[in-house]
Amino acid sequence: MSCKLYVERSPRVAARKLGDEVMIMSGLDSTLFTLDEVATIIWEAADGSIPLEEIVDSKICAQFEVERGEALLDATELVQGLAGHGILLLSSEPVIMPNSPRKAGQ
Amino acid sequence: MSGLMQEMSAKALQLGVPLSVQIDLTYRCNERCVHCYLDHDDHGEMSTAEIKNLLGDLASAGVLFLTLSGGEILLRKDFFEILEYARALAFCVKLKSNAILIRASEAERIRSLSVDSIQVSIYSHRPEVHDAITKVPGSLKRSLDAIRFLKVQGLKVIVADVLMQQNTQDYPSVRALAAELGAEFTLDPTITPKMDGDRSILRLNVRQVALQKVFRDESLIGNVEEFCSLPAKADEEDLEALPCSAGHTACYVSPYGDVYPCVQFPLPSGNVRRTRFVDIWRHSDALKEVRSIRLRDLPTCSGCTHVTGCTRCPGLAYMEGNMRGPSIQDCEKSFARTGIPSANLLSKAAPVQGLVQIQTLSSCGTIS
Numbered sequence: 001m002s003c004k005l006y007v008e009r010s011p012r013v014a015a016r017k018l019g020d021e022v023m024i025m026s027g028l029d030s031t032l033f034t035l036d037e038v039a040t041i042i043w044e045a046a047d048g049s050i051p052l053e054e055i056v057d058s059k060i061c062a063q064f065e066v067e068r069g070e071a072l073l074d075a076t077e078l079v080q081g082l083a084g085h086g087i088l089l090l091s092s093e094p095v096i097m098p099n100s101p102r103k104a105g106q
Numbered sequence: 107m108s109g110l111m112q113e114m115s116a117k118a119l120q121l122g123v124p125l126s127v128q129i130d131l132t133y134r135c136n137e138r139c140v141h142c143y144l145d146h147d148d149h150g151e152m153s154t155a156e157i158k159n160l161l162g163d164l165a166s167a168g169v170l171f172l173t174l175s176g177g178e179i180l181l182r183k184d185f186f187e188i189l190e191y192a193r194a195l196a197f198c199v200k201l202k203s204n205a206i207l208i209r210a211s212e213a214e215r216i217r218s219l220s221v222d223s224i225q226v227s228i229y230s231h232r233p234e235v236h237d238a239i240t241k242v243p244g245s246l247k248r249s250l251d252a253i254r255f256l257k258v259q260g261l262k263v264i265v266a267d268v269l270m271q272q273n274t275q276d277y278p279s280v281r282a283l284a285a286e287l288g289a290e291f292t293l294d295p296t297i298t299p300k301m302d303g304d305r306s307i308l309r310l311n312v313r314q315v316a317l318q319k320v321f322r323d324e325s326l327i328g329n330v331e332e333f334c335s336l337p338a339k340a341d342e343e344d345l346e347a348l349p350c351s352a353g354h355t356a357c358y359v360s361p362y363g364d365v366y367p368c369v370q371f372p373l374p375s376g377n378v379r380r381t382r383f384v385d386i387w388r389h390s391d392a393l394k395e396v397r398s399i400r401l402r403d404l405p406t407c408s409g410c411t412h413v414t415g416c417t418r419c420p421g422l423a424y425m426e427g428n429m430r431g432p433s434i435q436d437c438e439k440s441f442a443r444t445g446i447p448s449a450n451l452l453s454k455a456a457p458v459q460g461l462v463q464i465q466t467l468s469s470c471g472t473i474s
Contacts, residue, residue, distance in 0.1 A: 011193075011220070012220040013196070013220075014170060014196055014197055014198030014199070014220075014222065015170075015196045016165070016168055016169070016170040016196065016197075017168070018114060018117055018118060018121065018123060018125075018168060018170075019117060019121055021117075023114055023170055025170070025198045025222065027220045030222055030223075030262065032108065032110050032111055032114070033110075034110065034113075034114065
């Protein structure tokens with residue numbers, strides 16, 4: 001990737017952690033999704049202020065025995081897929097977070 | 107229910123998580139429906155701050171599906187403040203309303219808050235019937251106008267029709283009207299006794315013959331032969347099943363903070379004004395008792411031919427006096443469906459009454 005990718009949870013979804021997974025109801029079509037443990041880590045960190053590669057370094061590579069390039073590739077594919085369902089918002093710039101009580105799915 | 111939803115429900119059950127909660131924000135209402143089970147006077151509703159505090163607790167407890175109902179939810183001046191707060195906590199919010207206070211601007215605001223769905227009660231396509239049930243002249247027109255406003259916003263609307271003697275013939279037309287409006291349709295023949303125990307409104311229930319007709323309406327229930335056949339004989343595993351999700355993965359909170367297993371199961375289990383929701387959920391003796399009950403523990407029903415196919419509601423049984431007992435309304439429903447009397451009906455050796463009830467039907471016009 002040549003530029004940084006910032007990921008933010010969409011305010012249009014409903015989400016809640018259930019055990020080590022996150023359940024997400026898409027705001028687009030009420031489809032229910034679940035995220036596995038690794039995807040949940042990315043979801044929880046997706047506040048729009050940290051680049052994806054930093055999330056992968058600090059949260060994925062630090063916890064799992066995985067090669068960085070492969071982890072980043074998988075994470076990019078994952079967030080693009082979730083963005084396609086309206087679950088995550090992607091940006092090349094950090095998102096300035098307004099003050100809000102949002103604790104999406106955490 | 108989708109496979110994933112079933113999986114999540116099973117996981118929630120295993121983890122003791124209340125996946126779905128209904129809060130009635132108020133019992134006040136701008137309609138006076140003849141079949142309503144509520145006392146519409148305000149006996150001290152929770153304040154905005156109390157409700158926000160409760161919503162925070164529910165989110166922490168793991169609740170995903172939040173139904174806001176009443177009474178009429180839009181009679182609360184803080185309704186949109188509560189809704190906004192609930193969405194900020196990432197609940198999947200479902201609303202139940204008569205919608206007569208919803209105009210274009212309210213519909214737009216509801217849409218902007220990404221509400222999952224809104225259920226609107228429509229009792230007939232004929233104003234003279236609908237308005238006589240709600241006792242509000244012009245209410246059908248206003249509710250239908252509201253549905254149009256909501257649909258313009260692209261919202262999912264569910265038309266909920268309660269079947270009773272006044273409107274028995276009208277449900278096919280209400281269903282057609284819902285389709286024309288782009289709304290889903292659900293038919294509910296359950297008239298619930300009043301919360302204070304008064305059962306007089308049960309006289310509004312449809313008659314056995316009318317219910318038999320509904321159960322044989324192929325367009326509504328699908329395969330009639332399958333739907334109306336007797337269930338297979340219960341085995342040991344069947345008898346280990348839970349009666350329903352109330353108190354297991356679902357719960358209800360009244361406008362006064364009272365916690366019950368379900369809106370239709372008014373077993374006092376605690377009050378969020380005195381005890382945090384999560385502590386009630388985990389430690390209430392009443393909820394523990396509800397959770398301990400399996401089909402095998404039901405003295406009459408466990409031996410009944412209908413036990414695995416019956417939609418027995420523990421709440422209705424409770425309102426009859428025993429949460430482990432049969433619910434006569436469901437016995438009569440099983441009878442209407444199959445023509446075979448239940449163990450309860452046989453033990454009473456009484457002729458089947460002219461009054462029947464069946465439980466909630468799922469959306470899309472099918473009976474769950």
